[in-house]
Amino acid sequence: MTTVGRVPRLYRSDVRAARRRLGRHVRVTPVCHTEVAGPHGPVAVSLKFEYLQHGGTFKVRGSLNALLASGNDERPVVVASGGNAGIAAALACAILGRSCTVVVPESAPHTKVAAIWAYGAEVLWHGTTYGEATRYAEELAVERGALQLHAYGLPEVVAGAGTIGLEIERQVRARPPVLVPVGGGALVAGIAAALGLRGRVIGVEPAGAPTLNAALAAGRPVDVHINSIASDALGATRIGDLAMEIAQRYAVGSVLVSDDAISMAREYLWREFRIVVEPAGATALAAIQSGAYVPEPGERPVVVLSGANTDLTTF
Incomplete structure (x- = not known):
């Protein structure tokens, strides 16, 4: 890790060091290769079950x-x-x-x-x-x-989240795009740093909480107004400086999804897979199901289901 100006620069080596440090303290969460309903028929995906992590969160x-x-x-x-x-x-x-x-x-x-x-x-x-x-x-x-501690601003927090990217690399063949929910940016930045220039990472955000999307448009972190059903987990009003630097360095993409699309994806996961996730945990899948992200022919994107801490009465 180096520092440019006031912002640390995080690399794959830092994520690998985090993996060694974490050891058996965390679960290696499984991946399921399957199909989900898309706007024009079934879509092949690989679901990363990070909602099974200790504490129900990445x-x-x-x-x-x-x-x-x-x-x-x-x-x-x-x-x-x-x-x-x-x-x-x-x-x-x-x-x-x-x-x-x-x-x-x-x-x-x-x-x-x-x-x-x-x-x-x-x-x-x-x-x-x-x-x-x-x-x-x-x-x-x-x-x-x-x-x-900080939810997303510390290099060690970002590197720890990035260990998910190293797991995906071992569990999934080739280098498919990885769709990741975005709040303050630790998860998307960590995975991008883990995969490096050979990876392709797409941040998925609620339209009512577009921290990364607004920052990429402006060329710098900016404050945004938050109004989304996923705001308890994706409620940061501004992308982290470290996440922004990594997003720009590795050309992280951004797509927006509606709250309705998030709710539908969450209900679909329960109905079809008996998977219970919070709204933030279904946000990346909402991009596939709503058509906000359309895979290329033959492409099987990885969709990160990031958290399961939810009130079961909301289903």
Whole structure:
């Protein structure tokens, strides 16, 4: 890893180091080669079942990698989260025997807050948005002398998420495009860094939360208004600087999908595969089913199903 200006540059070697560091702390999640309904008939895809990860979220990879990389640092941990990053931090701290405080906005889903509690973390509510919770978490970390984790801004978090890309490389032949849901950008950036110039990564975002799409159009990270059913997981108002640098370096694409398309993809996964995911977890599949992304002839894209933390009564 090097630094250009104020933004670190993350490479495949950093992701490989994260994989060695994580070892057996995380699951190698399976891939299923199948067909799904598309707008004009069946579409061949490979579904990456990352929703089966510990804690029901890919974010455990990043949180654990960041804590393991901190070496002998035994300070308590503070993190702001809309839900999944808090679950990941709480679980990582439980595994490593460290105390954890998660600051959540008032809009955080009760299902996710309950999971954070279940892993032994302290939960504090502050503000109505993720941004407000983040600012309070920063103050709290200074006040308590704590180590502050970030949902998507730390190189170690991005590298940990990128280990999914290394798994896909071993599980899927050739170099198919990989469709990845985008919030703050850790997952899409990590996978792009893992696959490098030979890979092709497409970020998929709700039209009501277009952080990557707006940033690519502007040529820099910009603030966006958030209004989506997936906002508890894809609710960052701005793409991370590190994610933006990687997206530009590796020509990461971006497509937008509607909330209706996300809901339909989520319901389809349950109806046809008995797979339960949260809206964010179905966002990448929504691109295939809605026609926002159309595979080339003979192409079988990989679709990352990223998280399963949801209220079952919403189906």
